[in-house]
Amino acid sequence: MFGCEWDDQTGETNAFDQHGYDGEDFVSLDLKELRYISPVQQGIPTVQKWNNEKSSLDYWKNYLSIECFDYLKKYVQYGKSSLEKTVSPQVSLLQKDPSSPVACHATGFYPIGVTINWQKNGQDHDEDVDLGGIVPNEDGTFQVMSTLNVKPEEWKKNKYECVVEHKSRTTKSVLTEDKIKTNYESLPIGIIIGAVAAVLLLVVIGVAGYCVYQKRKGFKPVSDSDDGSNSSTHTDPNA
Structure with missing residues (x-):
């Protein structure tokens, strides 16, 4: 080296x-x-x-x-x-359903250096927090997620904030019901359309396969001794 x-x-x-x-x-x-x-x-x-x-x-x-x-x-x-390029993170609060933990998701930032923390009533809050690793996006930017594992009644009666600090800026997102997106709502429309198209394609393939199966199931090969139009041997009438 x-x-x-x-x-x-x-x-x-x-x-x-x-x-x-x-x-x-x-x-x-x-x-x-x-x-x-x-x-x-x-x-x-x-x-x-x-x-x-x-x-x-x-x-x-x-x-x-x-x-x-x-x-x-x-x-x-x-x-x-x-x-020297810097791109600010886009911060969202995500939740699968009303009773599940809330995740603070920061994505699209560059360079990679970022810190993501939770605060409770203005004080740093490290308990009941799961921090994920920083992972790359396809466009060269990065994303990271931190999950707050507290009951809804807990964060509704206290002020919880997700604080994302990056070279470009510091972003604070106050945890309130109106700012939370469900995982379904946060999915890009292209992914949703692609998933629906995939399901429809599987249905079409399944129906086509069933029809082929039924045809084969009802098909009976004709023996060489059989006469008539079902014979596999054809004679030229002009011969």
Whole structure:
């Protein structure tokens, strides 16, 4: 593993060239002393060999001291619009039914750093809270959900708030009945239409399959000895 690090705020830099074996440190380059070192006895023969290869040492000194940082700064500039892009989260309060827990769902935010917490009457509330992991969306943004496991009568007589803090902004959603969406209501219309279409397709396939089955069930093959129009042998009347 080799590379370089650059802090564009302080200007601090760091570079490294490290080798491992079986999950353990094996050999690494001391850039200041310009020599390889090993924390284990087994790496000494490799260290001795590489330290005698002056042309290789000079190459890594030049790459890790100059070239690597030139590339890094160039790529940071190329990706600056993406790296500095911020998209605010869309926050919704979701509930499956009137007696189920309430979930605070934040989605569509970028970059990934976000905190989502509950407050009760202005104070942080960590009890009866299940926090899910941050997961990616198809468009490159992220989403996260935190569920409040308290009875409706509890949050109706107290002031509960879901607080979502992101680089772009801080969003507070007060838990009230009029702000809650059911899971069905929160589904995109495209998903609902797709689900209905899928059910209709299954019904059509089922009916078609049943008809084919009934036809096959009533079909009786005609033996070679049978006469008449059901025979599988056809004669040209003009022959």
